[in-house]
Amino acid sequence: MSLLEIFSHSSTVLLIVNSILYSKYLKAKDAAYKYFAVYLILMAINQTLVTIYFELEIDNTFLANTYMILQFIMLSLFYFEIFKQQERRKGILIALFTLLIILGVQYIRTPDLFLNYNTFGILATSSVLIFYSIVYFFYHIGDKELKLYLVNSGILIYLLGTILLFSIAKVGLKLAREIEVALWILNAFIYLVFQVIITTQWFVDRKRKKNIKN
Known part of the structure; x- marks a missing residue:
């Protein structure tokens, strides 16, 4: 089993x-917790289908588009809930509907795009979510009870890795096969780290609740 498969399968199991x-x-x-829970469940279902399609040797590229769209919607709603300022919440809704309309127009005009990696969509949605993550840290870093701070860190790390990978693809650099594989391995590893961070957040929250009860 290759390193890429180890990271990919491990992250899928941990995601579930x-x-x-x-x-x-x-x-x-x-x-906020409710939306994040729904996000994880939808991602787990999507990733399970990816694995099944892969094992059956069926093209699963279109699932990258469903993953991107569902991730953008659920994490946008997640940040909508943890931001309490009305201006920022309104901005999140505007960005959410604007990007969904743009993506919808893309897929209507070019249906085949849904069967391929939508580099623009991935970069655009990831960039917006990264912006939310940074803003959340910037305005709330001093809070004693920063909600889901580890999850926010994981989102930032994971999406920065995604931006790096697909930015290289967007530029169209001709990379050696070994370097291309190494980038995908790095992306799989970062996603595994993201899942570990999410698990850690769950135990931190559980411990905190126990301390409050005691």
């Missing part, structure tokens, strides 16, 4: 575990 752990928040009063 995280979706199960966070599923308890589906009935939570805190909408």
